[in-house]
Amino acid sequence: MSSPADLDTTLSDIRIGEVSHTWAKTQKIKSFHFSEIDSTNLKAKLDAFNDETLTEQMTIYFADSQTAGRGRGSNTWSTSKLGSQLLSTWSFMLQDHVLPTLSPLIGLALFRACSATWPFLNFSLKAPNDLYINDKKVAGLLIETISQADDIRLLVGLGLNVISSPEAVITSTSIIEELPKNIPLLAQDWISFLERFLFETSIAIQLAAEPMNTTVCASLMYALNKSPLLKDKFTHIDGQGNLTTAAKKTNWSEL
Numbered sequence: 001m002s003s004p005a006d007l008d009t010t011l012s013d014i015r016i017g018e019v020s021h022t023w024a025k026t027q028k029i030k031s032f033h034f035s036e037i038d039s040t041n042l043k044a045k046l047d048a049f050n051d052e053t054l055t056e057q058m059t060i061y062f063a064d065s066q067t068a069g070r071g072r073g074s075n076t077w078s079t080s081k082l083g084s085q086l087l088s089t090w091s092f093m094l095q096d097h098v099l100p101t102l103s104p105l106i107g108l109a110l111f112r113a114c115s116a117t118w119p120f121l122n123f124s125l126k127a128p129n130d131l132y133i134n135d136k137k138v139a140g141l142l143i144e145t146i147s148q149a150d151d152i153r154l155l156v157g158l159g160l161n162v163i164s165s166p167e168a169v170i171t172s173t174s175i176i177e178e179l180p181k182n183i184p185l186l187a188q189d190w191i192s193f194l195e196r197f198l199f200e201t202s203i204a205i206q207l208a209a210e211p212m213n214t215t216v217c218a219s220l221m222y223a224l225n226k227s228p229l230l231k232d233k234f235t236h237i238d239g240q241g242n243l244t245t246a247a248k249k250t251n252w253s254e255l
Contacts (some may be wrong), residue, residue, distance in 0.1 A: 018033055
């Protein structure tokens with residue numbers, strides 16, 4: 001079985017899902033790993049309120065390959081080489097309903113986690129759910145809440161190109177493709193990313209109980225305005241997730 005240290009070995013031998021599953025088990029987090037599955041999101045939905053997971057505050061689903069991975073709306077997530085991506089759904093039991101601003105807060109959580117792990121890479125957010133390095137997409141989020149009686153679960157689907165990106169998608173990239181030639185993808189860096197993403201996401205869930213504060217709004221605007229693809233820079237973001245440019249005002253939920 002792979003261990004986190006295996007990231008320091010030959011890239012062709014690495015299975016990001018398996019390595020991440022090993023990390024979760026070490027952290028005593030309930031998790032599942034599949035060599036192939038239709039969708040981690042669909043599996044998380046099926047399991048959301050069953051006896052095995054109902055008592056779990058958090059469960060993570062990892063896969064090496066998805067046959068029906070999807071993004072927001074009718075979008076699909078393109079699979080690259082087997083095991084080269086983080087294909088995952090993070091399922092959280094919520095104590096109460098959250099505001100729609102949870103979506104940008106989770107996006108900011110991903111931006112912060114990646115920026116903290118690889119501060120020399122030029123990450124930016126593209127609303128409503130994509131993470132870019134320079135002008136190429138490296139990750140996508142799918143955020144949903146589902147409920148049954150009084151129980152509420154948040155499902156955060158995260159697809160991150162780590163070792164390679166889909167060859168058919170010329171606008172995509174991966175972490176390794178963007179790393180400087182003298183900087184490898186270290187096992188400790190990957191573990192740091194997983195831990196930081198979990199931390200930032202947990203904070204985002206807490207913050208989603210009320211409108212975004214001024215610090216969060218400023219941080220979100222910074223992450224969005226870093227994008228070289230953005231034609232009209234945002235001049236203001238308010239606590240309800242309204243995005244203002246010189247030309248118009250749009251709510252995050254309308255994107």
